[in-house]
Amino acid sequence: MIAELGLAALWLAAALAGLQLIAGAVSVKQPDGPLASLARPAAVMQGVLAAFAFAMLLWLFAQTDLSVKLVAANSHSAKPMIFKLSGTWGNHEGSMLLWITVMALAGAMIGYLERRLPEVTMQATLATQAFVGLGFYAFLLLSSNPFERLPTPAAEGQGLNPLLQDIGLAFHPPTLYFGYVGLSVAFSFALGALLTRQVTPNFARAMRPWVLGAWIFLTLGITAGSYWAYYELGWGGWWFWDPVENASLMPWLAATALLHSVSVLAARDALRAWTIMLGVVAFSMSMMGTFLVRSGVLTSVHAFAVDPERGAFILVLLGIYIGGALTIFALRAGTVQEGERFTATSREGALVFNNVMLSAILAVVLVGTLYPLLTEAFGVQVSVGPPYFNPVGAIFTLPMLAVMAVGPLLRWRRDGVKRVSKPAVFLAIFAVVVGALVAYLSNASVLAVLGLAFAAALGIGSLLPLKGRNLLRTPLATWGMVTAHFGIAVALFGMASESAFSIEKLVAARPGDVTEVGPWKITLDSVDPVVGPNWTALQADLQASYKGAAAIELQPQSRTFWSPERETAESALATRWNGQLYAVMGSGIEDGRRQLRLWWKPFVPMIWLGGILVALGGLLALIGRLTADLKRHYVRRRSAERREETQA
Amino acid sequence: MSALKPKHQRLVLVVVALIALIAAGLLAAYALRNQASYFYVPTQMAANPPDPTQAVRLGGMVQAGTLKTMSDGITVAFIVGDGEAQVPVRFAGILPDLFVEGSGVVAEGKLGADGTFVADNLLAKHDENYVPRELEEMTAAQAKRTVSETAQ
Numbered sequence: 001m002i003a004e005l006g007l008a009a010l011w012l013a014a015a016l017a018g019l020q021l022i023a024g025a026v027s028v029k030q031p032d033g034p035l036a037s038l039a040r041p042a043a044v045m046q047g048v049l050a051a052f053a054f055a056m057l058l059w060l061f062a063q064t065d066l067s068v069k070l071v072a073a074n075s076h077s078a079k080p081m082i083f084k085l086s087g088t089w090g091n092h093e094g095s096m097l098l099w100i101t102v103m104a105l106a107g108a109m110i111g112y113l114e115r116r117l118p119e120v121t122m123q124a125t126l127a128t129q130a131f132v133g134l135g136f137y138a139f140l141l142l143s144s145n146p147f148e149r150l151p152t153p154a155a156e157g158q159g160l161n162p163l164l165q166d167i168g169l170a171f172h173p174p175t176l177y178f179g180y181v182g183l184s185v186a187f188s189f190a191l192g193a194l195l196t197r198q199v200t201p202n203f204a205r206a207m208r209p210w211v212l213g214a215w216i217f218l219t220l221g222i223t224a225g226s227y228w229a230y231y232e233l234g235w236g237g238w239w240f241w242d243p244v245e246n247a248s249l250m251p252w253l254a255a256t257a258l259l260h261s262v263s264v265l266a267a268r269d270a271l272r273a274w275t276i277m278l279g280v281v282a283f284s285m286s287m288m289g290t291f292l293v294r295s296g297v298l299t300s301v302h303a304f305a306v307d308p309e310r311g312a313f314i315l316v317l318l319g320i321y322i323g324g325a326l327t328i329f330a331l332r333a334g335t336v337q338e339g340e341r342f343t344a345t346s347r348e349g350a351l352v353f354n355n356v357m358l359s360a361i362l363a364v365v366l367v368g369t370l371y372p373l374l375t376e377a378f379g380v381q382v383s384v385g386p387p388y389f390n391p392v393g394a395i396f397t398l399p400m401l402a403v404m405a406v407g408p409l410l411r412w413r414r415d416g417v418k419r420v421s422k423p424a425v426f427l428a429i430f431a432v433v434v435g436a437l438v439a440y441l442s443n444a445s446v447l448a449v450l451g452l453a454f455a456a457a458l459g460i461g462s463l464l465p466l467k468g469r470n471l472l473r474t475p476l477a478t479w480g481m482v483t484a485h486f487g488i489a490v491a492l493f494g495m496a497s498e499s500a501f502s503i504e505k506l507v508a509a510r511p512g513d514v515t516e517v518g519p520w521k522i523t524l525d526s527v528d529p530v531v532g533p534n535w536t537a538l539q540a541d542l543q544a545s546y547k548g549a550a551a552i553e554l555q556p557q558s559r560t561f562w563s564p565e566r567e568t569a570e571s572a573l574a575t576r577w578n579g580q581l582y583a584v585m586g587s588g589i590e591d592g593r594r595q596l597r598l599w600w601k602p603f604v605p606m607i608w609l610g611g612i613l614v615a616l617g618g619l620l621a622l623i624g625r626l627t628a629d630l631k632r633h634y635v636r637r638r639s640a641e642r643r644e645e646t647q648a
Numbered sequence: 649m650s651a652l653k654p655k656h657q658r659l660v661l662v663v664v665a666l667i668a669l670i671a672a673g674l675l676a677a678y679a680l681r682n683q684a685s686y687f688y689v690p691t692q693m694a695a696n697p698p699d700p701t702q703a704v705r706l707g708g709m710v711q712a713g714t715l716k717t718m719s720d721g722i723t724v725a726f727i728v729g730d731g732e733a734q735v736p737v738r739f740a741g742i743l744p745d746l747f748v749e750g751s752g753v754v755a756e757g758k759l760g761a762d763g764t765f766v767a768d769n770l771l772a773k774h775d776e777n778y779v780p781r782e783l784e785e786m787t788a789a790q791a792k793r794t795v796s797e798t799a800q
Binding site: 234235273274342352356357359360361363371382383387391395396507508569584585586587591593595597 | 657658661664665668669671672673675676677679680686687703705717720721722740741742743744754756769
């Protein structure tokens, strides 16, 4: 019954999306027509129904209803409740339902709240959103129905892939999805404004919170994904340039460029067509990401829930949306009026540079990710890895970081080089000194040395906009920018330190053996069997002491899950302010010894701390913008009331 | 710069963006040309061995019965084959979770002068449904060969 209710709600939501599309599209031509009042309520109801359908699926998973195919295939009655719930979206059908739910809820919010845009633009935006949504409803209802029943209920579920049974991974995919869906909203706004020729600062201010929100979630999602790969896969690495990782990085790069250009449009009424273009590109990249992850066209070490047929479906959707959007863009871009002018050495100039560099990095990642597909069509097998991405990406990243350090000091519209020449020279000297010191004291690679030098300079440069300001009166948006830029420096510092200073030891140890890794002394106490809710494991008890200090206990495990049956290595981490000790246990050897892999990774947590700071910066900016909007709204209403009073 | 008319400014922006993107594309294409020789299957490696200094990937099936742990307890040796050629591989490290004999593997590392491939990283499949794409066709071809051999 629950499953049928969910399915019915989903069909109704799809029908409402159809209504929303028609009502919105007609009302653009006839703003006073009979359908004009329908699009907004349709959007709200669609959101409610989609959320209801998702709640029903959540309920089925919580109950472990084994008559539902999806539950039987992805859950197990012995699984902890949290993973039963996260199993809802830990599979293809459920994650697509989550996608459509978030998208419909976003549409409901726009329909209910958004009052800044001209009504026609609003209608066009809702129509575009419904159009995009309909594609996903069709996908879900026709090819991946999450509520499908089994002819006879299963006796027991097959369980969830153990790699996904992890608290980090329970929340990482939905986080990324919120980001992707936020970009679909930005896409709808961009097309709505383009169709009604309303590419104005007001439009940019309405779109900005959605871009910011999407960007915050993408940032958090990528950070969480990277950390998950680091501790769960047991390889000790945090970025592999894997296609699935690139699939999340590409929309982030586009969203970062969009975020900056939408700010220029909102503040200075420049970069109109460019902002629309980035809105289209950012959503294209999130669709492309979904396609790459879901279709299995690319080799990936962590592609889950792969199905070529569904890949074809997403590819068709991708073609319709992107092809359509680009066609409209080509037809309409010329009619978007010219924006305000600015000189090359101005805040706008710096932001344009940043945008162009981000686009170039995006192109580099995109080419590297798709290249193997292309060559395979010609029968040549290629795999592209770090030897390509690191140096080629750095060629564009480093100049961008340099401009990022001083760009925020420039004034809007017109400025001279003079204002930034002093800090620029100071930062450059500082970077050279740091780089020279690192190169002299360690045998770090060129990229790692450059990374540390740029991180140091950017760390200081990002704080300069606060100089001479009253910190209490500095707007939250400025704090946001400073925090996010500082976060980039922190993350870069972590990445460069990890690649420059990591020490690795691989040993076969007996209980009682002591291993030294950098400043650590690690003793293997014992190896014992332990039992979890749906797994058994062998667990090593390690005592790790940093420079003779009191020992910390580390317990890496080698786990065996019994449904589905497979083994995973659970790493153990000891975190200090200056780095992390990372331990993995390998297989046993006949003579009773155990393989241990131990790393000392100085400052590696800075990578993820930086990511969190970047997201926090976005959040500060978002709160700052929203409260400023609310205040403006309140003041306007008060003055309108006063006017009424005086008239009365 | 300040004297530019709006139309010219837009043109300059478009040109700058285009130049940067074309430069990125060209650079990528140039760098990728060297990547063409990044992935090998044993047959290719036997016919055209890569330079010992060049980091490459070797993909193939771990041959049954060839996996051995050396006396140091850390180094493992096994043979990767594709049904035609075989390459001995040495790897010091912890084997990935799904690394088993008879299954596919992609090894990252360098081919030593003695013909042994020294891997510093092994990529095994991470999900029971996942096979490295480079190996998919090979598995099918192997299966075909096995069938034709047993049929004789």
